[in-house]
Amino acid sequence: MIEALLVMALGAVILGAALGYAAVRFRVEGDPLVEKIDAILPQTQCGQCGFPGCKPYAQAIAKGEAEINQCPPGGDEGIHKLADLLGREYKPLSAEHGIEKPKSVAVIDEAACIGCTLCIQACPVDAIVGAAKQMHTVIATQCTGCELCIAPCPVDCIRMEGIAETVDSWKWKYPVVALRRVA
Amino acid sequence: MNNSPYFLKPASVRFVMLRVLLALTPAIAIYVWFFGAAILVQISLASVTALLAEAGMLKLRGKPVMMFLGDGSALVTAWLIALTFPPIAPWWLTVVGVLMAIVIAKHLYGGLGQNPFNPAMVAFAMMIVAYPSLMSQWPAVGFTDFLPQWNAIFGARQLDAITMATPLDALRTALHTADARATVAGVLGSSASFGNIGGKGWEWVAAGYFLGGIYLLQQRIITWHMPAAFLATLLVISGGFALYDPTRFVGPSFHLFTGGAMLGAFFIVTDPVSGCTTPRGKLIFAAGIGLLTWVIRSFGAYPDGIAFAVLLMNIAAPLIDINTQPPVFGHKRRGGDPQ
Amino acid sequence: MIAQLFRFKGGIKPNSHKDESTTQPIKLAPLPPRLVVPLRQSARAMARCIVEPGQDVLKGQVIAVAEGPLCTAVHAPTSGTVRAIEPQPIPHPSGLPAPSVVIEPDGEERWVERFPFDIATATPQQARDYLRDCGIVGLGGAGFPSHVKLGPGEKGIQTLILNGAECEPWITCDDRLMRERAAQILAGAAMMRHITGARRILVGIEDNKPQAIEAMRQAARELGEKEIGVVAVPTRYPAGGEKQLIRVLTGIEIPYGKLGTHFGVQCFNVGSAHAVYRAIAHGEPLVSRIVTLSGNFERPGNFEVAIGTPIRDLLPLAVPRADTNRYIMGGPMMGVGLQSLDVPVIKATNCVLAGSPTLFPAPPPEMPCIRCGECAKACPAELQPFELYWYSRAKIFGKAQEYSLFDCIECGCCSYVCPSRIPLVDYFRFAKAEIWAREKEKAAADTARERYEFRLAREEREKQEKAAKLAAKTAAGREKAAAALAEAQKPARTPEEEAKHALIAAALERAKAQKEQAHPENVSDLTPEQQAEITAIEARRAEIREQAKPHLRQDD
Incomplete structure (x- = not known):
């Protein structure tokens, strides 16, 4: 009984240490998600999304502060790509932000x-x-x-x-x- | 206005499917000769059911009914089901089987070209799991009287007189359940269901399938890869084990000429939709089916393993394809083979 | 000379229909009332126009000069007057117009002065520049500039291949050219060999053209050269594809993205060799070419046509049949459907094919793919077209590229054999165009991002500079006040100030000392009363000074 508990505890400690080490050792510099979102956005910098540019919008999406359907120049395809990237559900382009032209x-x-x-x-x-x-x-x-x-x-x-x-x-x-x- | 190329080879899916049906006819003729006309009833029944089910599903899915109905793929499925089911199976067994194949295995997966599993084999597997006894009642060789067969299909089933275990079934039952001293030779010699090389009568049906297969090869509708790999695997592995212990493992000629081996080799394994498409993939795919068929036949609970083997390999087909992509022009070794 | 032929995988054998247009020799097509010469003769580059409307031009006069590495010059196909420089429809699948020079011929066919090019003394670079300025492009259908292909590349060219395979059904312009002008073709090939320094010349001709093969062999014998081989290759479309012919003749497979020069071979159409000969031996730029009129014509044949002749003006030469409903530029496998008959013959126009509903019936409806693998068997690029189709149709372009989409040469074999009648090539063209467009869009987005970020950085910098300036301005006044205050309160001085103050203090000290040493003469011999009086006065002064001290210091 006590051995089993000890083994489990030891295992938890080792795994915890490994995870902690990995978190430090393999920390990702910067925020690659913002970069990835920004790469999908059309870089029109039009501000129709309500943010001052594509990058701020990308940051807002990454933080979960903005919907993915606020970019009219990116259009339907852009929304689909963002949905795929972020694992969020697709939504049609929000009308209040404009229409795809x-x-x-x-x-x-x-x-x-x-x-x-x-x-x-x-x-x-x-x-x-x-x-x-x-x-x-x-x-x-x-x-x-x-x-x-x-x-x-x-x-x-x-x-x-x-x-x-x-x-x-x-x-x-x-x-x-x-x-x-x-x- | 279309774009180049502006002219096309006169080929169509219907052309391909009709060739397949044509290739099945010699075997069907031999089937009728040995086992009576019941099979023709089953084929008609299956065909009508398949066409109706196909038309209904196409209508439900909003597809042009006549265009797709004419492609003949439903008929091929129907014929294969009729040929793999017992010819004296009750009518509803065939009907349900065909519905399973067309509605579930084919259209629920997206219709022609989209089904991951061979529809006829799905029908066979489902029916043999659901109705194992009905799926095991086969007509006796030489008993070709039409009326009792008709009754077996549509009415009162008085089967004792006309049924007989299939050779594979008889062998399996004898080897697995009877006394431990039963040997292959002993079983084969004792029963009337065994012929010279395979099952009595069935060996000739198998020869008919082989003939049809040669025709398909000659028409370039199938390639040699799958039949060759399937038959060769079955031959080698059954031959090997028959050499190792001839009392417990039956030889290759029996394996190749009984059950669905020949039908499978040329008409089922070669289904392009649910199988592999790369040349190497085809070889691996068909060899896998051959191996699994032998394993199921020798150690499994069901007499014939082709349906399960095919379905299992269907699952693996995409993976095999992905890993056997042939090299593209210019992306392989320098130089080349002389003509 | 050829030890062995190689074979390429795939390919198809459609009915060739060659005999219909090969019975007659090449005839000269009459000049039309109006020539439309597009400035965009090849897919990649547009020449810069150097003539003006109203200007008279001579036959062979340069009307547009080459700009950029993939461009060639364009010449007036006949003498006449430039009527307009404007967008005109060109033979292109889009049917869109492109800038063209419209010339009204004067019918006199007056040439510019022509000088043979002395190839023996010229350097290869000079020769290539000359061919560029003569407007020589590949005449097989793609119109790729010949001077670029004649470049040495990395390894140089050992084998020069002349493509006389002409594998597309109906087209016979190369066949007739080889039968009638074999010697000129080989002379041009020899010139190209000289420019490239190649060792041998191989002429590949499909074995369904025995007369052409015989004519070329005869010409080679007369030339007395051992290093020219005329090879009959098996008739199988697309044996005339550049990569396929190179493979058949040399066994070399050239992958996508690589050029023949990487492997020491280069392939030219026989028509191009003929054009090179005319340019070098006679100083004639490329102003006309042989065009096959075949298909649904009463009198099919081959014609020598001035570049820029509208297709409409060509048709009466072969008399289209009544049920003709479409015209195709090029062959039936890879040709371009013409949306207007006003489009002109360009340098890449090898054939004008008339079609009828019986000859080229409307494509039957597309059926689902049953993965039968016929397309993969027929594909000369050894691709898996049904996989490409799957991904192109679903617009999963990344996967399509993984399955080597760009190795597809769009030969049409897969569409030809497909039992489901799927227009596979259309899907591949769509996918390729989409991928290219996306790459362009991505490049544009990257530029926009860069420029936006630069602008943000610039604005930030400007803001900081402004703030700094403002701070500096107000800081100057504030600092003065602060310094005075600090002096009053005797705050800690900076070392500089300390030094300064020390200097001043020292100076004051010195003055004081001098003052003390230099006693005024009038106080030397004073009486005690006088001395006491002075002391009293001094004391009073000191008192006053002491009182005035804060005030004085402030003025300091």
Whole structure:
């Protein structure tokens, strides 16, 4: 009887020590979960999720403070990926945070621009170039389509333009399954 | 508008399935010759049940009924069930078996192409577990009178006159339960159910299956891997043990030409949906079935082990496939084999 | 010379339909009223246009120059006037337009001045640049720039393979070219051998083209070269696939992501060799090519067509039958369905195939995969297409890549044999496109993240700098006040101040001492009364000083 208790106690001590050692020895630096969530987020930095950028949203998700369905640019697919990563249940995109739109870029009507630099300050990825009282323009390849520059513009000269499909950006579509044709 | 390629080989699932049915016909003819027309009744019964069940399930699942019904896969399942069940089994046994196969083993798993287990073998295994005595009543060789068989299927069952234990069953019973001095030779010599090489009559049915299998091979509907690996394994292991102790283990010719060995080798093991698909995987898969069949036949509680062997290997099939992926063009050794 | 042939696994043997278009010799197609020359002649690069609308051009004049490593120059296919530089539909599965130069021919076919290229004295690099500027690309269908393939790579090229297999059904342009211009092809091959330094040339031709094989053998004999071998390879699609032909002729298997040069072989279409010959021996850039018109035509045949000729203008040459309902650029296995007949012939256009409902019936509905393994048996890349299909269909792209999706050459064999009529290649194309698009998206997201983080860092830095500046500004005033206060309360001085104060103190001390030593002359001989009076005055002064001391110190 006493031997059995001792053996069990000894086992518990050894296992506890091993676990404690492992916790110290194999401690993961930083928070890889935030990095993984951030990698799924589209990096639009649009703030539609209610956080000031993708990283803060990722941190909030990791802490369990935010739902996974608050990112309209990431869309349905993004939610599915987050659900898979976190083992949470899939939820449709929350309507209060916006709707999924086709990818677009901001375009400045250069004739109307008064050079106020407000949009430059608003752009989260520094994709607008210009100087005070000089015309501004958007670097289309860097623009994430976050729409944050539209509201600050005092003369409403910024609009969103869908990205036109070219021969190079065109992709093969999902094959149409024609099962019901005969039925 | 579709994309390239713009023209296709004239092949279809229906074409494949009809070839399989055609390949079964010589064996069925021999079956009728030795055991009477009851099997034809069972085949018809199973076919009608299968088609109705298939149509019902397709309708429930919202699939185009006529298109899928025409693929012939339900008929193949039905025929295999009829051929593995006793021909004088009561009608409801066949019907329930087919329903098990089509509704549960096939459609509840997602229909054609999705079933992890061979539907016909699921039906056989479930029925032999549920109704072991009914599944063991086989017609006697040469007793081909149609009326008593018809009655056995649909009406009053007066079976004593027409049934007989199958050779595998007879051998197993004799070796396992009778006095310890029973030997293979003694059993084989004592009973009328044993023929020259296998079971009396059954050896010729098996030959019919073999013929059909050769036809499927010639039509390139199946590859040689599975039948060869299955039969070779059964042959080697039963031969080995028969050499080691001929009094307790029956030889390879008996194993190959009785029970479902030939039917299994060419028509059941080769089911592409639930089996392995890589060349090496096919060999391992079929060899595993051969080994398990022999083990169940020799030591198990059921007379024929093919159904259980197939189901067990079905479970292992994905794992085998994953670990036997053939190398891709350019990702293997340099140079190559000369033509 | 060839000891043995090798075989590749898989492949199919469809009806070849070659005889329909090989009976007639190559005819010259007439010039259309309008030529549309896309600036994007190969899949990867677009040339930079150097002409303007309204400008007159000569045949063979450069209208767009090569930009980037995978680009080749584009030339005016005939003399005439540039009418527009605008997006025009091009033969591409998307049916989308791409920038093109529209030329109205003047019908005079005036050439630019042409000079043969002296290949004997030129360095290989000069020769490759020359071919680039002549716009030579692979004419087998992919349009890959030849000058890139002629580069030495890591190991150099020992074996040059000419691809005359032409395995796709119906296409016969290489067949006719070999029959009619065998000597020119071999001359071009010899030039390429010179550029690459290769040792031998192997010409692979499918054995269903006996006349072409004979013509090429004859030409090789006349050339009197031992190192040129013309080899009949078994007819089996896709024997003309670059990797498959290299495998058959040399036994080398080139995996995905590797080039022929890694293994010392390089493969060129016979048409490309012909184009190289024309460029080097005659100074003619690539402005025309042989196009097969076959399929549902009354008079199928081969035609020499100016690049940029709209397909619509070609059709009357072969007279399409009444029930023709579609046109395909390329062969039936890998060709591109044309969504418009306005698309032009480009350098990669080897065939225009007319289809009818009887010739190419609409695909039957897709059935579930029964894992029969026919596709795996037919796959020349030795893949497991049904596994790839499973994962592509379910959009599990990572798994599809694990099963070597990108080794798929999209030859169409799997779709061809599938009894369930699954458009397998469509699924693979979809999966590949999706994976590429995702990689691009990921790269864009990474850039955005980087830029966002940089911006955050920059904003943080700016904030700190501002705060520091502000602090410095207010700190200056505050420090002065603080210092004065500290002096009044005699706080601990800093060493510097200590030193300073010590200096000042020392100076004062010295002055004092001097003062004391230098007694004023008028006080030397004083009477005691006078001395007492002075002392009294001094005392009073001292008293006053003592009283004024705090005030004085403050002014200090």
